[in-house]
Amino acid sequence: GQNIDQPTEMTATEGAIVQINCTYQTSGFNGLFWYQQHAGEAPTFLSYNVLDGLEEKGRFSSFLSRSKGYSYLLLKELQMKDSASYLCAVRVTLRDDKIIFGKGTRLHILP
């Protein structure tokens, strides 16, 4: 089966750094995505990793280890507006091609 695990909730302080972990067990792995979703809104794209290593984009970085089935999203210099859910998602290509979403990690930022 296909499975994606990430913590349900995390709390961090404004200005700090937080790391959100994601582990996956999938067949046909073809890339990993991170999305941000504010309450009541649509998910929006943050990052994409298809090869091992770190991708940096401003305050956000994402890491992938395909051999370990592991990824993390690193958020630096946290701002109150970063309070949201963060979804780990894996593209799986077998007979068809689809993206499977984790249940998301709700991040609370404290002032």
Added chain:
Amino acid sequence: DSGVTQTPKHLITATGQRVTLRCSPRSGDLSVYWYQQSLDQGLQFLIQYYNGEERAKGNILERFSAQQFPDLHSELNLSSLELGDSALYFCATDSPGYGYTFGSGTRLTVV
């Protein structure tokens, strides 16, 4: 604005009724995915269409159906509505390197 348009944004209806949700992808997008997200739940894949044909089915109830028209817009039909069908319904299209691009969603409330 993602360019993927969903209407209506909000819908309130009574149990037992039928509603139609509409999604217009961006110009050139051939695929449409439908997702359901209940309160504090993850994204549940319902169904995928590609260029007018059903491509994949997820956990879609028999009371729900969808279609994609020649102009590539898609409609999701929900019938015999129950209280538990209250949720956010998103459509999405596939963008290489970005994964899915989501519409702003339709919030359905069944009373």
